[in-house]
Amino acid sequence: MPMANDLIKIGDYIVIQKQNYRKLHKLNKPNSTIMLGRDSINLTGIACCPYYSIFKMISSGNKKNKEYNLELTDIAVNLKDEIDVKISGNDNRNIVDDGRSQKLTASEIENLKVDAYRASDIVETLITNSSTFHNKTEYSQDKYLKKKEKKYFEYIQILRPNLRIIAEIMYKLDANKIQGIRVDTLSQVISFANVYSEGVHLLYDSGSNGLMAAALLSAIGSGTSGKLVHMHPGNMSQKQALLAMNFEGEHLNRCISVNVYSVLRQFHQGCDTNNTSSEVIENSLKRKNDEVIDHKVKIPRLENDVISEIVPNVDCDSSEQTQPEPKKPKWHFDNIAASELIRDKVDSLVITCKEDPQNIFKELMEFVKPGRPFVIYYPVAEPLQQLYLTLRSYSNVAALRLINNWMRNYQVLPERTHPEVMMNGSSGFLLTGYILK
Amino acid sequence: MSFRNYKDKIDEGDTVILYLSNNLYAIDVRPEIKSKKGDLVENVFQTPFGALKVRNLIGTEYGSKVELSKGWGHVLQPTPELWSLTLPHRTQIIYTPDISMILLQLDLVPGSVVIEAGTGSGSLTHALIRRVRPHGHVFTFDFHEHRANVARKEFEEHGLSDFVTAQHRDVLEEGFGENLKGKADAVFLDLPSPWIGVPHVLDALKAKGGRFCSFSPCIEQVQRTCLALERQGFQELTTMEVLQSELKVTRRTVPVRDLSFLKHKSSESPVEEKPSSETSYVVGAWPTSTPGHTGYLTVATLPPVFARKKTQETEQNNQCADIDPSGNGSAMAVEETG
Ligand SMILES: C[S@@+](CC[C@H](N)C(=O)[O-])C[C@H]1O[C@@H](n2cnc3c(N)ncnc32)[C@H](O)[C@@H]1O
Numbered sequence: 085m086p087m088a089n090d091l092i093k094i095g096d097y098i099v100i101q102k103q104n105y106r107k108l109h110k111l112n113k114p115n116s117t118i119m120l121g122r123d124s125i126n127l128t129g130i131a132c133c134p135y136y137s138i139f140k141m142i143s144s145g146n147k148k149n150k151e152y153n154l155e156l157t158d159i160a161v162n163l164k165d166e167i168d169v170k171i172s173g174n175d176n177r178n179i180v181d182d183g184r185s186q187k188l189t190a191s192e193i194e195n196l197k198v199d200a201y202r203a204s205d206i207v208e209t210l211i212t213n214s215s216t217f218h219n220k221t222e223y224s225q226d227k228y229l230k231k232k233e234k235k236y237f238e239y240i241q242i243l244r245p246n247l248r249i250i251a252e253i254m255y256k257l258d259a260n261k262i263q264g265i266r267v268d269t270l271s272q273v274i275s276f277a278n279v280y281s282e283g284v285h286l287l288y289d290s291g292s293n294g295l296m297a298a299a300l301l302s303a304i305g306s307g308t309s310g311k312l313v314h315m316h317p318g319n320m321s322q323k324q325a326l327l328a329m330n331f332e333g334e335h336l337n338r339c340i341s342v343n344v345y346s347v348l349r350q351f352h353q354g355c356d357t358n359n360t361s362s363e364v365i366e367n368s369l370k371r372k373n374d375e376v377i378d379h380k381v382k383i384p385r386l387e388n389d390v391i392s393e394i395v396p397n398v399d400c401d402s403s404e405q406t407q408p409e410p411k412k413p414k415w416h417f418d419n420i421a422a423s424e425l426i427r428d429k430v431d432s433l434v435i436t437c438k439e440d441p442q443n444i445f446k447e448l449m450e451f452v453k454p455g456r457p458f459v460i461y462y463p464v465a466e467p468l469q470q471l472y473l474t475l476r477s478y479s480n481v482a483a484l485r486l487i488n489n490w491m492r493n494y495q496v497l498p499e500r501t502h503p504e505v506m507m508n509g510s511s512g513f514l515l516t517g518y519i520l521k
Numbered sequence: 522m523s524f525r526n527y528k529d530k531i532d533e534g535d536t537v538i539l540y541l542s543n544n545l546y547a548i549d550v551r552p553e554i555k556s557k558k559g560d561l562v563e564n565v566f567q568t569p570f571g572a573l574k575v576r577n578l579i580g581t582e583y584g585s586k587v588e589l590s591k592g593w594g595h596v597l598q599p600t601p602e603l604w605s606l607t608l609p610h611r612t613q614i615i616y617t618p619d620i621s622m623i624l625l626q627l628d629l630v631p632g633s634v635v636i637e638a639g640t641g642s643g644s645l646t647h648a649l650i651r652r653v654r655p656h657g658h659v660f661t662f663d664f665h666e667h668r669a670n671v672a673r674k675e676f677e678e679h680g681l682s683d684f685v686t687a688q689h690r691d692v693l694e695e696g697f698g699e700n701l702k703g704k705a706d707a708v709f710l711d712l713p714s715p716w717i718g719v720p721h722v723l724d725a726l727k728a729k730g731g732r733f734c735s736f737s738p739c740i741e742q743v744q745r746t747c748l749a750l751e752r753q754g755f756q757e758l759t760t761m762e763v764l765q766s767e768l769k770v771t772r773r774t775v776p777v778r779d780l781s782f783l784k785h786k787s788s789e790s791p792v793e794e795k796p797s798s799e800t801s802y803v804v805g806a807w808p809t810s811t812p813g814h815t816g817y818l819t820v821a822t823l824p825p826v827f828a829r830k831k832t833q834e835t836e837q838n839n840q841c842a843d844i845d846p847s848g849n850g851s852a853m854a855v856e857e858t859g
Contacts, residue, residue, distance in 0.1 A: 090729055090825070136730065136828040246628050268763045271621035278600040280651045281631040283527060305631025308655060431527055455584025455597050456527070465768065469803045472770040482595050483540055486768045486805055489618065494740075494760040494817065496747045501740055513768075518540075520595055521585040 090134050092242055097328040098130075099243040099253070106253050108245060108328055120240070123150045130154060130242055141238040157239065175221060185216040207232045223500065245328045247302045254295060254325060259510065262325075263291040263436060264463045266511040268491045270295070273434060274303045276459045276516045281308035283431035288315045288344065288448060291438040294326035296461075297339060300434065301326065306335040313422045313430065315344040315448075317439075342415070342422045348447070351426060356419040426451040433458040433519075440467050441515075442474065449481075454521035461512055468515040475517065484517040523598050524647070525680035531581045531596065536679070538603045539587070541568055541594040547607035552576040570594065601648040611668055614644035615711065615736060618765040619815055624652050626820045627707035627732045632657045636701065636708045636725055638692040638718070639663040640672045645711070646685065650676075654684045660701060664691035696721035703727055710735040711816075715742065716749035723753050723823065730825040736816045743817045754830045755821035762817055768805035775800050 092098060094114060100107045102120055109118050115128045125141065139154035188210065210232065211217045217225065243249060251267045259266075265273075279285050279300050289296045297314045304310035314321060321341040350356035433452045435441055441460050452458060462468050468486055475481045489511040493504045523535035531537055531550055539546040546568065552575060553561040564575040571590030581587065583598045597603060602617050615623070623645065629635060633653045640646060640663040649659045663669040669689035676685050690698070693714060697705075708722045708731070715735040722733055733755060737743050743760055750758055776796035823829070 134825065134827065136824045138828065248625055248628055251625075267625060268618065268622050271625035272618060272765075275602055275617055275621040275624070275648065278602070278651075281655055302630055303652065308631050453527075453584070454582060457600065465805045466803070469768075469770045469805045473772060473803055476770075483597075486770050488766050488768060490764040490766070492762050494743070494762070496743055496758070496760050496819075498744065498748070501744055518595075518597055519584065521582060 090244075092130050092133055092135060092137075094131050096330055097245050098135075099245050099249055100125075101241045101243055102239070106243075106249065106256075108250065108253050110327075123152055125152045125154065125240070127154065129156065133242070135242060135244040138239055138241045141240060152238075154240070185214055186210065187213040187215070245330065247299055247329070250298060250325050250328050251295060254293065255508070259508075262293050262295045263438070263461070264510045264512050265292055265295060265436065265461060266489070266491065266508055268489045269461065269511045269514060270299055272487075272489070272514060273436075273459050273461060274299055276457060276514065277432040277434050278457050279303045279310075279432055279434075281305045281310050284311045284313065284425050284428070285432045285434070286313045286315070286426065286430040286448065286451060288433075288435045288437060288444055289322070290317050290436070292322070292325070292436050294321070294323040294328075296434060296436045297321070297323070297341075298325040298329050301331060301335065301339050302329060304338065306332060308338075310338065311425060312339040313347075313425050314339050314341040315347060315422075316341065317344050319343065340418050340422045340425070342418050346415070347419050347422045347426075350419040351423040356416060356423075429453040431456050434461075435459070436461040442467070442471050445471060445475075449519055452519040454480075454519055457516065457518050460515040462515075463510070463512045465513045468513050472515060480520040482518050482520050484515065487514050487516065488512075522680040524604075527583075527598060529582055531578050531583065533579050536599050537578060537583075538597040538599050538607060539566070539568070539573070539594050540597055541570055541589075541592075544569070545603060545607050547599065547604070548573075548575060548578070550575055550578050552579070568594070601651050604647050605644045608642055608644060610642055611671065612639075612641035614642045616644070616815070617648075618763050619736065619818065620645055620648045622761070622763050622818060623709060623734050623736070624648060626734050626818065627709060629653055629657075629707060631655065633706040634658050634704055635660070636697055636705045637661040638690075638697075638710055639665070639712050640669060640687055641711065642668075643672045643675060645709070646672070646676075646687075647679075647681075649709075650681050650684045657684070659685040660697065660705075661685060661687050662690045662692045662697065663687075664689070692721060693717045697725045701725050705731060707732045707734070709733075713742070714745075716745040719746065719749040719753050719755075726823050728826045730823045730828075732820065732822055734818060734820045736818055738814070738816045740817065743819050746819050750819075750821045753823075755823050757822040758819065759821070760817050760819045762814070764812055764815070766808055766811045768807060770803065770805050773802050773804045775802060 094111055097108060097110050100109055100118065107120060114131050115126060117124055117126050130139065133156060138157050140157045141152040142155050144153045145151040220228065251270050254262045255266060281304060285300055287296060287300055297312065301312050304312055346356040349358060430451050431453060433448055435444055437444055441462060445460060460468060472484055472486050475484055491511065492507050495502055495504055523537065533550055535550045537548050537550055539548055548566055551564055554564045556562045566573040566575055568589055570592035573589050578596060581596060583596060585596060586593050587596055605614065605616055627635065629652045631653060634657055635649055635653055637646060637649060637659060640661040646659060646661050653659060666689045669687055673687040676682050676687060702724050704727065705725045706727060708725055710718055715737060735746050747758055777798045777800050779797040
């Protein structure tokens with residue numbers, strides 16, 4: 085029997101996979117609907133099924149609207165396994181592409197799609213009516229089937245998100261939204277920062293949509309003593325990837341997300357709000373209004389509110405009024421907790437920022453214990469080169485390395501193994517080193 | 522014991538990493554060592570910057586500067602990354618770029634149970650331990666008895682035995698053992714014929730499924746492994762290569778040559794003109810020689826029992842003729858899981 089957390093639950097982030105395409109989705113209610121390409125899929129019935137379940141897409145509407153319901157099925161079949169290809173040619177000398185090899189008309193194919201019971205039936209009919217298919221080499225037949233599979237394949241599978249899958253989905257969807265952090269580089273940040281189940285780890289992140297926090301918190305683990313102080317410049321941290329990991333409360337609560345201004349003010353001045361300069365307050369309030377709106381749309385909150393954060397600056401204390409003291413919000417205690425953690429100094433420092441890393445590093449390096457590592461990620465080399473030169477003259481920084489990664493995937497097939505024709509060319513750069521006494 | 526947890530000061534018995542302008546050395550902190558004649562003598566470590574009296578390290582803070590007779594260096598606590606760069610090689614080892622990818626691809630987190638073969642020099646093992654501790658465990662195997670014993674002793678000395686079990690065993694012949702059947706979240710193979718081990722991997726992974734990764738230098742090994750994985754019902758097969766380059770950062774002064782004056786008649790007309798001025802850039806120069814290949818990483822997912830494809834025993838592929846023919850492993854794994 086699958087364990088409870090192996091079952092798809094309402095409230096979970098889930099990954100919907102259709103062939104090679106994957107999409108991250110928060111299952112907010114039992115009957116939510118998602119768009120996969122041009123298909124609209126109603127997810128009713130997936131809750132309480134085990135992860136890895138495969139569902140058949142059953143057309144629910146009439147001919148043209150692409151609406152589907154799901155039906156739990158045993159196993160997805162490969163077209164290749166279902167269709168028995170009997171004859172194939174040796175080479176392509178007899179193949180002429182005159183656009184007339186398919187005897188069925190477009191509208192006949194369209195009808196077939198509606199009437200056919202299985203995708204393999206459609207493709208089998210297409211093949212039967214193709215004058216060239218059987219002359220094609222086995223290799224091109226394969227390719228043809230793969231292509232058709234993509235078009236008519238009607239199964240989806242629900243996976244449980246984890247760091248590997250989330251990093252891949254986010255990079256593919258829009259690498260710029262995560263500062264171009266590729267999975268190999270991401271994996272090395274965790275290593276070089278020596279993040280593990282113990283100690284206090286410090287992250288400044290202003291551009292990875294929560295991916296870096298997700299990576300570090302995942303390596304810190306559940307049911308351990310490790311903590312993550314997650315500093316960010318906005319009123320709310322970007323958390324998409326962090327939430328998508330479905331961390332349990334105990335685990336997630338060991339990531340303290342704080343606004344960098346508030347926590348450093350708390351640390352240096354003993355108070356996380358600035359009540360001397362009304363100008364600053366006004367500015368930050370303005371900023372808050374702009375940002376909160378667009379964050380509200382993007383960031384779904386968890387039901388139990390464990391990690392919902394309230395805007396720090398908004399409180400900027402009713403200092404003028406002498407009302408009975410209002411109940412302090414959670415962020416205030418977070419600022420205090422985080423500033424105590426950094427006062428005792430941390431075991432690693434990771435920076436993934438959009439800003440020039442120079443000042444941020446100089447301010448945060450003082451919180452790192454001697455002998456502990458730091459890692460700074462930046463999408464291009466120049467700011468890190470500059471920082472490298474600056475740090476080389478510091479007596480309390482050692483073992484500086486500026487590194488870049490290269491990664492390539494392979495197609496592995498009998499007699500046809502070669503590198504994938506496309507590769508992800510941008511991995512970003514890492515500046516790593518150790519803080520000294 | 523300096524491997525287990527961060528600490529502030531160096532104690533006798535620690536392993537420390539001495540960092541000397543781009544050179545790293547691992548030093549066992551013992552004030553005296555046995556000489557060739559067998560007597561105890563003062564332990565003095567020789568470096569390009571002169572001698573270091575190891576006794577003097579005791580009580581020194583990690584991350585601080587140490588004086589050498591002709592310069593100075595810094596002492597760091599060993600991390601798996603520093604250890605990979607300084608460990609005594611008993612075999613070829615895997616380095617941090619591949620190691621990091623392996624950890625991520627195997628979906629390892631604290632609490633995971635992971636199997637590794639062969640142990641080799643323990644380079645990867647140290648990183649596996651760090652990731653799965655405190656409540657996970659690494660089971661590592663090597664069929665070379667001496668290597669397995671040395672590794673076990675090393676893990677003990679490093680204070681890591683709670684998190685790792687090192688065994689002497691030929692995993693291709695004997696599998697990973699009865700008590701690991703259905704117990705692992707992930708299996709990693711770095712040995713010459715990983716495809717032969719695939720049926721054993723199927724036995725060892727949990728009923729709820731898990732991840733597999735193998736590291737092979739040659740593409741032929743990859744092809745055989747992929748065929749074996751597919752036959753055993755693994756999914757999401759991916760093969761990749763990860764390489765890393767270190768950039769050399771310098772400020773570079775570049776001569777500037779002016780050609781614009783040639784548009785106009787001038788008094789002088791030298792054939793070879795000296796550059797007229799200089800400018801400077803901060804540059805990151807790519808190395809002229811850098812690792813071009815380490816190994817291919819092949820990864821795959823074994824789905825939970827209910828979602829596994831029934832293996833097609835009938836389909837005897839010629840290409841896999843030399844793969845372990847006792848393909849019944851899968852049927853056992855299915856029954857075994859409760
Ligand atoms: C390249 S080394 C592994 C290095 C290791 N990954 C590291 O990073 O230190 C390969 C090891 O596999 C062991 N080996 C080879 N075949 C084996 C088998 N069938 N069972 C167990 N160990 C085996 C060898 O003795 C050798 O120590």
